[in-house]
Amino acid sequence: MxxxxxxxxxxxxxxxxxxxxxxxxxxxxxxxxxxxxxxxxxxxxxxxxxxxxxxxxxxxxxxxxxxxxxxxxxxxxxxxxxxxxxxxxxxxxxxxxxxxxxxxxxxxxxKNAKEIADIVMKNNISRAGLDNMQQQFQCCGVISADDWGTKIPKSCECVEGSSGKPTCKSKPVGTTGPDKIYAKGCMDTIFSVIDADFxxxxxxxxxxxxxxxxxxxxxxxxxxxxxxxxxxxxxxxx
Incomplete structure (x- = not known):
């Protein structure tokens, strides 16, 4: 041995x-x-x-x-x-x-949620990415639907009783778009993508x-x- x-x-x-x-x-x-x-x-x-x-x-x-x-x-x-x-x-x-x-x-x-939202909304590419993300992850805007201003996109439309049981709310007063929109913003989803790499x-x-x-x-x-x-x-x- x-x-x-x-x-x-x-x-x-x-x-x-x-x-x-x-x-x-x-x-x-x-x-x-x-x-x-x-x-x-x-x-x-x-x-x-x-x-x-x-x-x-x-x-x-x-x-x-x-x-x-x-x-x-x-x-x-x-x-x-x-x-x-x-x-x-x-x-x-x-x-x-x-x-x-x-x-x-x-x-x-x-801490800088508002600044991040402003950056996303000012860039056409990131706005398009957010638009595509909203329907999939059942969220609207970075922080909230207010990020879209007065024109809320179709991807924010929330159907009560749909799969995933999203929380819906009425669109803000003075805005155009779907009557019911997702209540939560996409900030958590955006961070979760980055967090996955970590x-x-x-x-x-x-x-x-x-x-x-x-x-x-x-x-x-x-x-x-x-x-x-x-x-x-x-x-x-x-």
Whole structure:
């Protein structure tokens, strides 16, 4: 038998192999995005440097983990543990920063609701987007129907008893449009779209952080097994 528990060793190699494949996929995507970024660089296209860094880190650290487990050398296991520990800290920091940013954005939405509504209503593209959103999400205006001024669009029309059981109200006095309109504004819906991106990011950062913690603990355990084996003069362990 080897220096490391065989079951533990192969579980460790399996998960590192999965992340190695993930790293290869990210490198493939990075190549594609780099070509696109190069073609659109004259128009101020986004950079892909961080994507390359993340892809290479996944590929390199996973490769190191596989080699460290196969070689059963404490030095390489400790180096892997160091890298994965740094990665875990970075993921947790990014997760905390994202969570704080999410709360900040939410507070700004609530604090500057009127200013946001004015910006949306002054832009033809965002007005059209709001118009399309209203019927689907059963809301009217950013804050309320007052955002539309005296002309309320057909998409604000509310039919009592329809699916979703929307809350309806009469249109404001002095306005044209449907007699019954949705009572709530679309602010919560607009924020929920942005908030979905924050939640996905939080899941990724904390998910990888927990995975990195497990990898760190397993690599340290295997390093301990190697050191114990070598300290006992080469006596095999189970």
């Amino acid at each position: 080897g220096k490391i528990n065989e079951c533990l060793k192969w579980v460790f190699i399996f998960f590192n192999f999965l992340f190695l494949i993930f790293g290869c996929v990210m490198i493939y995507l990075a190549v594609g995005f780099t070509v696109v970024a190069f073609q659109t660089s004259a128009f101020g296209g986004p950079g892909v440097g961080w994507l390359w860094v993340i892809a290479i880190c996944f590929f390199g650290i996973s490769s190191l983990g596989i080699y460290a487990a196969c070689s059963e050398k404490s030095l390489f296991l400790n180096i892997f543990a160091g890298f994965i520990g740094v990665g875990m800290i970075i993921m947790l920091i990014l997760g905390i920063v994202t969570a704080v940013s999410r709360n900040t954005v939410k507070n700004q939405f609530e 939640k996905v990011s939080l899941g990724i950062f904390f998910g990888f952080g927990i995975t990195a913690l497990m990898g760190l603990l397993i690599s340290l355990l295997m390093s301990h097994q190697v050191k114990r084996h070598d300290g006992m003069g080469g006596l095999c362990i189970g």
